[in-house]
Amino acid sequence: MNNISWLDGSLYPDVDIPESLNTIADRVDFLVRLCAAWDFGILPNANTIAEIRREDWLPAVQACRLLTSPAYHLLRRWHHLPALPYLGQQIAFIRDDPCLAQV
Numbered sequence: 001m002n003n004i005s006w007l008d009g010s011l012y013p014d015v016d017i018p019e020s021l022n023t024i025a026d027r028v029d030f031l032v033r034l035c036a037a038w039d040f041g042i043l044p045n046a047n048t049i050a051e052i053r054r055e056d057w058l059p060a061v062q063a064c065r066l067l068t069s070p071a072y073h074l075l076r077r078w079h080h081l082p083a084l085p086y087l088g089q090q091i092a093f094i095r096d097d098p099c100l101a102q103v
Contacts, residue, residue, distance in 0.1 A: 006047035011037060027060035031075070035064075038071035053078050 009017040011033040021027050031052070034044060044052075051057070052075065061079050066072035068088040076084065 006045070006051045008034075008037075008044065008048060024060050024063055027057060028063050031057075031060055031064050031072070032066065035066050035069040035071040035075070039069050055079075 004018075004020065007017070007021070007030070011030070012018070018026060018030075021030050034048070034052070038044060052061075058079050058081075061072075061075050062081065064072055064075075065084070067084055067086065070086070070088060073084070073086055076082075
């Protein structure tokens, strides 16, 4: 049983749910799992969002470099990091949407 109330245990189907995320490696692993789920439409809860937006997550966000993940690019924006090139798929009906600039 984990003691982290904001951590979604379903992100750890392959290993035991961590008791803490104190190291950068643990946090990077969590962010990779979170972004992968988020990119496939599994939205994190509000408490998780509030946690990963905290300043002490900045080193883990910088270390990830998940250039194919839209969720990762949002994390970078939230942490006021410079934009990196997005290497993911450009979906035509979204890319060509005239309202995209307003979003």
